[in-house]
Amino acid sequence: xxxxxxxxxxxxxxxxxxxxxxxxxxxxxxxxxxxxxxxxxxxxxxxxxxxxxxxxxxxxxxxxxxxxxxxxxxxxxxxxxxxxxxxxxxxxxxxxxxxxxxxxxxxxxxxxxxxxxxxxxxxxxxxxxxxxxxxxxxxxxxxxxxxxxxxxxxxxxxxxxxxxxxxxxxxxxxxxxxxxxxxxxxxxxxxxxxxxxxxxxxxxxxxxxxxxxxxxxxxxxxxxxxxxxxxxxxxxxxxxxxxxxxxxxxxxxxxxxxxxxxxxxxxxxxxxxxxxxxxxxxxxxxxxxxxxxxxxxxxxxxxxxxxxxxxxxxxxxxxxxxxxxxxxxxxxxxxxxxxxxxxxxxxxxxxxxxxxxxxxxxxxxxxxxxxxxxxxxxxxxxxxxxxxxxxxxxxxxxxxxxxxxxx
Amino acid sequence: xxxxxxxxxxxxxxxxxxxxxxxxxxxxxxxxxxxxxxxxxxxxxxxxxxxxxxxxxxxxxxxxxxxxxxxxxxxxxxxxxxxxxxxxxxxxxxxxxxxxxxxxxxxxxxxxxxxxxxxxxxxxxxxxxxxxxxxxxxxxxxxxxxxxxxxxxxxxxxxxxxxxxxxxxxxxxxxxxxxxxxxxxxxxxxxxxxxxxxxxxxxxxxxxxxxxxxxxxxxxxxxxxxxxxxxxxxxxxxxxxxxxxxxxxxxxxxxxxxxxxxxxxxxxxxxxxxxxxxxxxxxxxxxxxxxxxxxxxxxxxxxxxxxxxxxxxxxxxxxxxxxxxxxxxxxxxxxxxxxxxxxxxxxxxxxxxxxxxxxxxxxxxxxxxxxxxxxxxxxxxxxxxxxxxxxxxxxxxxxxxxxxxxx
Numbered sequence: 001x002x003x004x005x006x007x008x009x010x011x012x013x014x015x016x017x018x019x020x021x022x023x024x025x026x027x028x029x030x031x032x033x034x035x036x037x038x039x040x041x042x043x044x045x046x047x048x049x050x051x052x053x054x055x056x057x058x059x060x061x062x063x064x065x066x067x068x069x070x071x072x073x074x075x076x077x078x079x080x081x082x083x084x085x086x087x088x089x090x091x092x093x094x095x096x097x098x099x100x101x102x103x104x105x106x107x108x109x110x111x112x113x114x115x116x117x118x119x120x121x122x123x124x125x126x127x128x129x130x131x132x133x134x135x136x137x138x139x140x141x142x143x144x145x146x147x148x149x150x151x152x153x154x155x156x157x158x159x160x161x162x163x164x165x166x167x168x169x170x171x172x173x174x175x176x177x178x179x180x181x182x183x184x185x186x187x188x189x190x191x192x193x194x195x196x197x198x199x200x201x202x203x204x205x206x207x208x209x210x211x212x213x214x215x216x217x218x219x220x221x222x223x224x225x226x227x228x229x230x231x232x233x234x235x236x237x238x239x240x241x242x243x244x245x246x247x248x249x250x251x252x253x254x255x256x257x258x259x260x261x262x263x264x265x266x267x268x269x270x271x272x273x274x275x276x277x278x279x280x281x282x283x284x285x286x287x288x289x290x291x292x293x294x295x296x297x298x299x300x301x302x303x304x305x306x307x308x309x310x311x312x313x314x315x316x317x318x319x320x321x322x323x324x325x326x327x328x329x330x331x332x333x334x335x336x337x338x339x340x341x342x343x344x345x346x347x348x349x350x351x352x353x354x355x356x357x358x359x360x361x362x363x364x365x366x367x368x369x370x371x372x373x374x375x376x377x378x379x380x381x382x383x384x385x386x387x388x389x390x391x392x393x394x395x396x397x398x399x400x401x402x403x404x405x406x407x
Numbered sequence: 408x409x410x411x412x413x414x415x416x417x418x419x420x421x422x423x424x425x426x427x428x429x430x431x432x433x434x435x436x437x438x439x440x441x442x443x444x445x446x447x448x449x450x451x452x453x454x455x456x457x458x459x460x461x462x463x464x465x466x467x468x469x470x471x472x473x474x475x476x477x478x479x480x481x482x483x484x485x486x487x488x489x490x491x492x493x494x495x496x497x498x499x500x501x502x503x504x505x506x507x508x509x510x511x512x513x514x515x516x517x518x519x520x521x522x523x524x525x526x527x528x529x530x531x532x533x534x535x536x537x538x539x540x541x542x543x544x545x546x547x548x549x550x551x552x553x554x555x556x557x558x559x560x561x562x563x564x565x566x567x568x569x570x571x572x573x574x575x576x577x578x579x580x581x582x583x584x585x586x587x588x589x590x591x592x593x594x595x596x597x598x599x600x601x602x603x604x605x606x607x608x609x610x611x612x613x614x615x616x617x618x619x620x621x622x623x624x625x626x627x628x629x630x631x632x633x634x635x636x637x638x639x640x641x642x643x644x645x646x647x648x649x650x651x652x653x654x655x656x657x658x659x660x661x662x663x664x665x666x667x668x669x670x671x672x673x674x675x676x677x678x679x680x681x682x683x684x685x686x687x688x689x690x691x692x693x694x695x696x697x698x699x700x701x702x703x704x705x706x707x708x709x710x711x712x713x714x715x716x717x718x719x720x721x722x723x724x725x726x727x728x729x730x731x732x733x734x735x736x737x738x739x740x741x742x743x744x745x746x747x748x749x750x751x752x753x754x755x756x757x758x759x760x761x762x763x764x765x766x767x768x769x770x771x772x773x774x775x776x777x778x779x780x781x782x783x784x785x786x787x788x789x790x791x792x793x794x795x796x797x798x799x800x801x802x803x804x805x806x807x808x809x810x811x812x813x814x
Contacts, residue, residue: 013583041585072579079584165713165808172479172811173710176420177486178448206811298702303580306572307713309807389807400716400796401572404579404613 002034003328004103006051009073009141010042010080010111010118014155015162015305016316017141019068020110021075023320024139025054026064028106031328037102040407042109043118044078047091049098052407063405068313069395070404071305082118085125092125099134106135106327110320112142112153116335116359123333123355135332137323138355141316143302145194148361149353150337154319155302157312157388160198162304163187163297164389167202167210167242170295175208175238180290182229183240185210186277187297190246193217193365195301197377198385199242211239216246217365218374220255225280226287228375233288245276255279306402310391311346319350326352346387409441410735411510413458416480416548417449417487417518417525421562422569422712423723424548426475427517428482430727431546432461433471435513438735444509447814449516450525451485454498456505459814470812475720476802477811478712489525492532499532506541513542513734517727519549519560523742523766530740530762542739544730545762548723550709552601555768556760557744561726562709564719564795567605569711570594570704571796574609574617574649577702582615582645587697589636590647592617593684594704597653600624600772602708604784605792606649618646623653624772625781627662632687633694635782640695652683662686713809717798718753726757733759753794 007024009017021038028036040050052075058064067074085092099107107122109115119138126134140147145156167185174183187196193215203209211232214220232239247255259279277294285292315338322336334352341347369381395402414431416424428445435443447457459482465471474481492499506514514529516522526545533541547554552563574592581590594603600622610616618639621627639646654662666686684701692699722745729743741759748754776788802809 013580044585070579071576073583076585077583161807166707166711168808168811169478169710169712170706172477172813173420173706176480176484178451178483201808204806204808206813293706295705295707296703299577299580299700300573300702300707303576304573305576386807391807392801392804394799394801397799399611400568400793400798401575401608401611404575406579406613 002032003105004035004037005033005106005108006037006039006099006102006104007108007110008039008042008046009075009077010109010115011077011142012112012302013072013077014141014143014302015071015158015308016154016313017072017110018070018074019313019316020139020141020154020320022064022067023317024108024324025058027321027324031324035102037104038075041076042078042080043082044080045076046098047094057407066396066403066405068317069305069393069402071303074405074407081114082121085121092122095122096131096134104134106137106324108137108139108323108327110139110141112140112144112147113360113362116140116147116355119333119335120355120359126332135327135330137327137332138335138358139320139323140335140337143195144189144192146192146363147358148363149358151340151348152338152388154312154316156194158305158308159195159301160201160385161309161389162301162307163195163198164201165307166297167199167240168207171202171207171210171240174240174293178237180233180237181293182281182284182288182290183293183295184277184280184284185240185242185295185297186245186275187242188301189216189244191216191362191364193244196242196244197365197381200377200382201385201389210242211236212241212375213377214241214243214247214375215365215370216244216248217367218370219250220247221250222283226284229284229288233290243276243280247276258283306395308393309389310393311388313393315348322350322352343383343387346390409439410512411442411444412440412513412515413444413446413506413509413511414515414517415446415449415453416482416484417516417522418484418549419519419709420479420484421548421550421709422478422565422715423561423720424479424517425477425481426720426723427546427548427561427727429471429474430724431515431731432465434728434731438731442509444511445482448483449485449487450489451487452483453505454501464814473803473810473812475724476712476800476809478710481812481814488521489528492528499529502529503538503541511541513544513731515544515546515730515734517546517548519547519551519554520767520769523547523554523762526740526742527762527766533739542734542737544734544739545742545765546727546730547742547744550602551596551599553599553770554765555770556765558747558755559745559795561719561723563601565712565715566602566708567608567792568716568796569708569714570602570605571608572714573704574606574647575614578609578614578617578647581647581700585644587640587644588700589688589691589695589697590700590702591684591687591691592647592649592702592704593652593682594649595708596623596651598623598769598771600651603649603651604772604788607784607789608792608796617649618643619648619782620784621648621650621654621782622772622777623651623655624774625777626657627654628657629690633691636691636695640697650683650687654683665690713802715800716796717800718795720800722755729757729759750790750794753797
């Protein structure tokens with residue numbers, strides 16, 4: 001009997017989550033899979049029996065290559081939290097029923113923490129109920145790089161490359177006028193500062209780099225921040241600051257709540273949610289005689305496939321393949337992970353690991369990598385990140401723009 | 408006697424303003440210039456006798472190529488408005504004195520409207536005072552594309568390409584969750600909608616495109632906007648809107664003032680300046696049951712050299728050379744401009760034109776190019792823009808990041 005498989009994508013998209021989908025698809029095909037189904041909008045769509053036959057959309061090897069160069073989740077995504085099997089056994093029996101109707105042998109789920117929890121629950125349910133005809137495997141992805149066990153997550157390298165490359169360009173722009181100006185760039189990462197740490201990569205032979213880097217792993221002190229800016233301004237007119245969207249004050253409030261808690265209600269009576277960068281720009285403008293410029297990388301940092309890392313795309317593809325191979329070998333309840341052999345030269349191994357050790361665990365930037373009183377990251381951090389942004393894989397450019405594939 | 412020249416950059420930077428600088432430098436060298444000086448921070452630096460010998464920084468042809476791939480103004484910029492010669496004759500005599508001290512024969516200024524005014528004033532002053540040993544030439548640049556006479560301005564094509572390419576990526580990201588969501592993208596352009604019009608380029612064989620485009624050339628009506636969204640939402644859950652930062656209400660206020668005029672004062676007592684996108688997102692959230700996401704392209708759209716248009720870079724280089732050739736031929740008080748011969752195929756001529764006809768004139772998007780009750784742009788507009796974003800010239804990538812050159 002041929003192996004039918006189904007694959008889904010879940011959570012926030014990345015620039016390379018489709019490369020993992022391509023890796024699952026192509027490896028499954030090469031290993032002799034039967035039907036290769038894709039869930040529409042993850043487990044949420046599957047529960048409504050929404051799925052596609054992927055071979056109808058990926059007809060040629062070139063289609064697969066375009067998929068690798070298309071950002072965001074080709075199959076659509078969801079933010080569906082699977083209820084526990086105790087609470088909702090009918091959800092689980094329904095999933096199994098749908099999978100069996102399609103003769104699915106292997107179930108793959110590409111996602112972050114919540115998605116790994118889905119794999120954990122499904123594989124545990126299968127084990128408890130003696131369901132041995134279907135395996136459940138996780139494929140990691142998240143720009144946040146906050147998954148445990150794996151050295152890093154696919155999606156992080158490309159986001160980090162976007163951040164460092166764009167910061168280099170912003171710094172060239174920021175120093176152009178002979179005036180005092182503080183540019184504050186807000187970077188994603190609610191609880192883990194991995195992405196913001198990538199701001200350190202901008203510094204080099206041809207770039208001054210950013211002056212200050214604030215991660216959510218450390219308490220943010222507004223007074224110390226202003227003191228620091230004043231100190232730097234003694235020798236430098238233009239300052240660039242990288243700050244995580246998730247930085248918090250000593251009292252536990254997010255920095256951006258300094259604005260929200262004020263009378264910031266717009267003329268529609270709707271509460272204004274200001275970003276961290278604009279809140280801090282406002283603070284600086286009130287304390288220092290200088291121009292300020294807040295910049296938010298927003299969702300662009302997770303979908304700017306046109307400046308993605310070749311290393312990241314290749315690894316995203318491979319880890320999809322690793323999950324397929326392990327599943328076809330009979331494994332279940334596992335996740336494909338990366339194991340760093342060395343940074344110089346960069347040697348990265350892969351293996352599979354128990355999903356229980358990964359689901360619902362959040363990996364933060366190590367304390368000792370945060371230096372200068374919480375305003376920069378160490379050389380060790382830079383050595384860790386640098387290999388992940390190496391190499392370029394450009395989109396196919398058609399009529400001046402990147403070519404994508406969509407359902 | 409050899410021709411000594413001096414060149415400056417002024418106003419807001421672009422991705423390709425250094426390509427024009429490279430064009431001036433290389434053409435002057437090839438035409439036998441003597442010294443090639445660069446003003447530090449434009450006319451403001453020159454008045455303080457701050458200039459460099461460019462050959463000390465651009466030693467090889469490769470240096471010139473890196474310059475073409477470096478965003479923002481290599482020489483630094485300024486926002487210095489030259490006072491009139493009647494008001495401040497000493498400013499003019501000082502400039503002439505500094506230029507004569509350096510034996511300058513040709514003065515080049517790369518910039519937008521204000522910079523062309525500088526050329527206009529200096530050349531008029533020279534004429535009135537019988538100064539015949541120095542010529543003054545303008546080289547156009549501005550992402551805003553709002554200069555008169557010239558078909559388009561260098562810098563516009565690359566910004567338009569960034570906008571269209573990034574919107575394609577944002578659209579893929581915006582449609583990923585099975586929920587109602589309105590994404591609002593704010594694009595530069597206070598009075599002219601050229602950049603926002605480029606959002607129309609995102610639509611194509613592989614992309615739904617943006618749903619609505621609002622230019623500052625038309626009055627913005629908040630009620631009609633909400634009606635339009637409700638109408639689209641009948642058939643489509645995810646909507647993407649492109650809006651110019653400069654859109655105004657019927658009463659003349661900027662849309663973003665709908666927030667500013669409210670009680671939006673943060674806890675530092677500083678007035679919050681909200682953007683147009685976040686103001687509109689707030690409006691939508693208060694009127695429609697959906698998620699909203701404001702995105703501001705901010706300064707990134709003018710410095711994202713890594714996704715610049717080859718056509719734009721080449722034209723920016725050429726128009727620098729055109730100005731040099733004309734100056735060496737004895738012209739003064741002129742600007743290099745583009746004359747479109749045809750769009751299909753794209754044939755673009757160049758010529759030089761009287762600076763008086765260009766300085767201080769603002770070119771807007773033609774009324775007939777704005778269609779669908781002010782919510783989109785016409786095929787004519789698309790045909791005009793499309794050739795300007797063609798081709799790629801990547802930065803030299805070193806260690807995973809674009810290599811730049813700086814002073």
